[in-house]
Amino acid sequence: MDSTIENAINQQIHQELTASHGYLAMCAYFESVNLKGMARWMRKQAGEERNHAMRLFNYLLDRGCRVRFEGIDVPPFDFASPLEAFEAAYESEKKNTRSIHELFALARKVDDYATMVHLQWFITEQVEEEKWCQEYVGLLKMAGSEPSAVLFVDRQIGEAAAVEEAREAELAT
Ligand SMILES: [Fe+2]
Numbered sequence: 001m002d003s004t005i006e007n008a009i010n011q012q013i014h015q016e017l018t019a020s021h022g023y024l025a026m027c028a029y030f031e032s033v034n035l036k037g038m039a040r041w042m043r044k045q046a047g048e049e050r051n052h053a054m055r056l057f058n059y060l061l062d063r064g065c066r067v068r069f070e071g072i073d074v075p076p077f078d079f080a081s082p083l084e085a086f087e088a089a090y091e092s093e094k095k096n097t098r099s100i101h102e103l104f105a106l107a108r109k110v111d112d113y114a115t116m117v118h119l120q121w122f123i124t125e126q127v128e129e130e131k132w133c134q135e136y137v138g139l140l141k142m143a144g145s146e147p148s149a150v151l152f153v154d155r156q157i158g159e160a161a162a163v164e165e166a167r168e169a170e171l172a173t
C-alpha cells in the first residue's frame with residue numbers, strides 16, 4: 001500500500017476513536033442532566049464510531065500494514081444545552097465526512113481500488129450520520145428552552161436509539 005494512504009487511514013482511525021470518545025463524553029453529560037433518551041443515543045454513537053475505527057483497523061491489518069495510535073484529546077465535558085451538544089455532534093460528523101472524502105480522493109489519485117471500495121461504506125454511512133444530526137438539531141431548536149418540549153424530544157431520540165439497537169441485534173443473529 002502507498003505510504004500516504006497508510007498514513008491517511010491511520011489518521012482516519014484516530015478521527016473515529018476521537019469521535020467515539022466525544023460521544024461517550026456527551027452520553028455522560030446527558031446522563032448528568034437526566035436526559036436518558038439522548039444519553040442512550042450518544043452511547044450508541046460511541047459504539048458505532050469505535051466499530052468504524054475497527055473496520056479500518058482490520059483493513060490495514062488485512063493489507064499487511066501497521067496500525068499506529070496517537071493520543072486522544074480530552075473531549076468537551078460540559079454543554080450549555082442539549083442543542084449545543086447536538087450541534088457539536090453535527091460539526092464533528094461534517095469534519096469526519098470531509099476527511100473520508102479526502103481519503104477517497106487520495107486513494108483515487110494512486111489507483112488504490114481496494115481502498116476506494118472499502119471507503120464506499122463510509123461515504124454512505126456519513127449521509128446517515130449527517131441526516132440524524134440535522135434532524136435532532138432542528139427538533140431541539142424548535143423545542144427551545146421549553147422543558148416539556150425538550151423532554152418530548154428526549155423521549156423521541158431514546159425511542160429511535162431503541163429501534164436501531166433492536167435492528168442491530170436482529171442483524172447480529
Ligand atoms: Fe464514523
Ligand SMILES: [Fe+2]
Pocket residue numbers: 019049093096129
Ligand atoms: Fe459518525
